[in-house]
Amino acid sequence: MPKKWENVNVKVLEFNPKAQKLILSIKETLPKPWEEYIKKHPVGSKVKGIVQRFDKASAIVDLGDVKGIIHRSDLSWGRPGRVEDVLKIGEEREFAVLGLEGKFVKLGLKQLQENPWELFLKKYKVGDRVKLKVVSVHPFGAFLEFPEGVEGLLPFSEMGDIRDIKVGDEVEVRIIDIVPNSKVTLSAKEETKAEDIVSEGGESGFTLGELLKKKIKL
Incomplete structure (x- = not known):
């Protein structure tokens, strides 16, 4: 809390001359913790965090002063499974920093491996x-x-x-x-070769175009 007579930076949130109302905020002028975090840990950095909870197809990770989020699509390069099958609540894991997503630090696991x-x-x-x-x-x-x-x-x-x-x-x-x-x-089907189609056409009198249509229908 600021001390009496201390000079502080404030942001005007509301000003109503008729009601003689002026609402100020000190908090709005302070650095955002997630923005400070990304400055110290830029995109591509490796950080450690503790899995806190699951949120639909994502997981929320405790990074200390800020929260991280990792989506199912960033778990692995293969078919993404359930977040619960890859991460466990309470476990500490290493993640790659991908950027910011609102107030969250966006994280990934697959980015730690070669594509x-x-x-x-x-x-x-x-x-x-x-x-x-x-x-x-x-x-x-x-x-x-x-x-x-x-x-x-x-x-x-x-x-x-x-x-x-x-x-x-x-x-x-x-x-x-x-x-x-x-x-x-x-x-797993046998590949149909062009010469086989031509041969079949020569024996039966069908044209190549007719045979192709016939095979597509089959």
């Missing part, structure tokens, strides 16, 4: 055949993991004759689509 997508994109391309391990199975398909840590989706419609796959199985698949830093789509 596996960078390694993946250097090594693989659409059309490559690989043998991968199944890490999870769902009604819509299965997720298979590459050695670099990136997961690819094998949709149910692309499973072909291996509908009974289970976690732990190794499956030979072909990469049919890559969306960088987002998703990889796989197929």
Whole structure:
């Protein structure tokens, strides 16, 4: 609290001449603790904090004089799981400072590790055949993991004759689509070659265009 006759900086919050009302604030002129924190710990810094509580798909972290927040999307480079499966209330962890989010210091865990997508994109391309391990199975398909840590989706419609796959199985698949830093789509079906289509057209009298339409319908 300021002492009597002490000079202080204040901010005018409300001024009403008719009511002879003037509301001032000393607090509003003081440095914001989260802004001071980010000055001492700029983006990219590594800091330690204690997980305090969960808030929907995020966790609130105690950083001392300020609070930090980490969202599910910043937990790992792979498919983000539940925050509760990665962090535990009361545990101390090291985090990367990502910036400010309101009064919170935005934090991340995956930023402490190398982005596996960078390694993946250097090594693989659409059309490559690989043998991968199944890490999870769902009604819509299965997720298979590459050695670099990136997961690819094998949709149910692309499973072909291996509908009974289970976690732990190794499956030979072909990469049919890559969306960088987002998703990889796989197929276990046999690849249809252009020469096979032409050959079929020559024997049956169908044109190449008619055969393609026929195969799409099938």
